[in-house]
Amino acid sequence: MTQIYLVRHAEAEGNLYRRIHGHYDSLITDLGYRQIAALAHRFESIHVDAVYSSDLFRTRTTAGAIYKPKGLPLVTRKALREVSMGVWEDRPWGEVHRTDAQQLAWFNATDARWGVEGGETFQRLRERISAAIRQIARNHPGQTVAVVSHGTAIRNALAVFQGMSIEESAALDHSDNTAVSLLEFEGEAARVVFHDDNSHLPEEISTFARQKWWKQDTGALADANLWFRPLDMERESDLYRQCRGEAWLNIHGSWDYYDGDAFARDALFQWRDDPRAVSCVMLGDEVAGLVQMDIRRDADKGVGYIPFVYMMPAYRKQGLGVQLIGEAVSVYRPLGRKYLRLRCAPDNLVAQRFYRRYGFRKVAEAAGTRVPLDIMEKYIGH
Incomplete structure (x- = not known):
């Protein structure tokens, strides 16, 4: 059996500034570095044979919580990147809401109709991220691997491994920064053991503890997108x-x-x-x-x-x-x-x-x- 720990990157600029960062290479925030320290503590007692991440700064830096203390090399894969947001990259969410409201509604609903110029579709993302994770599992039979990726990418990967369609995956929870999910592979069969666990984060350093957009009908002005x-x-x-x-x-x-x-x-x-x-x-x-x-x-x-x-x-x-x-x-x-x-x-x-x-x-x-x-x-x- 091969175990894959899927880890979302720590809080980055897009999370803080409310801007759209898919392939945009953003930095980790000060709070994000505190989350990385908490993630390192979580993995102190977990045996890990290999560590992978996307090639973007926010995932490579987060992966340091795992590979550095264990003296392992970091292997980067472009295929582990977040969904490409095309012409939306680095635009404020508030601007896209104003200029492209229908497409934004489809994106937020994980609707297969979503697609913007220069970006990926959800179907393409699902194929890319699930294939990358399966290949990592094949490369490490019987071992334990940590894979650091991105929120939408991980959410779609979890949907694929649970046999959910694009439409059904909209029911999945969003994940906090540095949240951890665990997959087990027996050959090509995958099982989600747990997902989106942020129990290593005290409330004062949880991104989700400060944001309410992921809940319904909160009306929180602090989450308003300018x-x-x-x-x-x-x-x-x-x-x-x-x-x-x-x-x-x-x-x-x-x-x-x-x-x-x-x-x-x-x-x-x-x-x-x-x-x-x-x-x-x-x-x-x-x-x-x-x-x-x-x-x-x-x-x-x-x-x-x-x-x-x-x-x-x-x-x-x-x-x-x-x-x-x-x-x-x-x-x-x-x-x-x-x-x-x-x-x-x-x-x-x-x-x-x-x-x-x-x-x-x-x-x-x-x-x-x-x-x-x-x-x-x-x-x-x-």
Whole structure:
């Protein structure tokens, strides 16, 4: 008998930023590394003969919890990748909901009609992932193997090995990050012993403990998926000025040193250079905030600079702000930037906690500014 432990990767950027990452090669989050440590503890007493993963960073890194302590090599297989999402790759879920609602509904329902340009079908995914796992089992008769893959891929593999059709597989649970399933193979016959077990994760580091999208009718705003559109700085500058002013007054408590004209001029220049530089954060049809990027600043240093991050008062402290950081990563990473950088008032404790929670660290204090500001930085390179 051959045992295959199927493991989903730890929390990665797509899970956190609510963006579509199939073959997109995203990073593990800070929480994800804590999940990896818990996974390593789970496998301490489990004998494993070989470890496989997809060739993407998030699975290779998660697999380190198993192969490194046991002194085993890691074998990567492209066939273990997540479903290819084609033209949806790295787009916010909220944007696809707005532009391609029917296809998104079919995807969420595991409907065989789902298919987007450049992507896979569920049938193709099922054939690919199940064939890859069967081949691994053939390569290791009588042994125990750990295979690290992705949520949708694992869900479809479990469906195949339980004899479920594409339509029937929609009834299967979603799996938490680093959740473990166990398959047993006797020749070509496969049996699912257990699936989607996350018992090694304390609630405080479970992705699912913080997200509610996988449950029905929760109405959780924290799981709301945002989308982004360019803010027209020639037609909508009043909105920009309103948000800048409110943010300044909220942080500093007075209008001292405030120069709204200078902020607006800078934003207009940046927007003319690249329309993505000033974007409206949208929740459905409502403006929920702004995010501004200075595409040219510090480009020679591999830095993506963010002059302004703003959420409307009604949407603060709802778990939405991290999606703005995800938008900045999506803009700057393809440009070759390795770091995000921004400035934050040291006495803005709410913002300081937010940025530190999501990987920013103080690297310096800004010189020559009208008010004290910390320079904070986050690594986004591989």
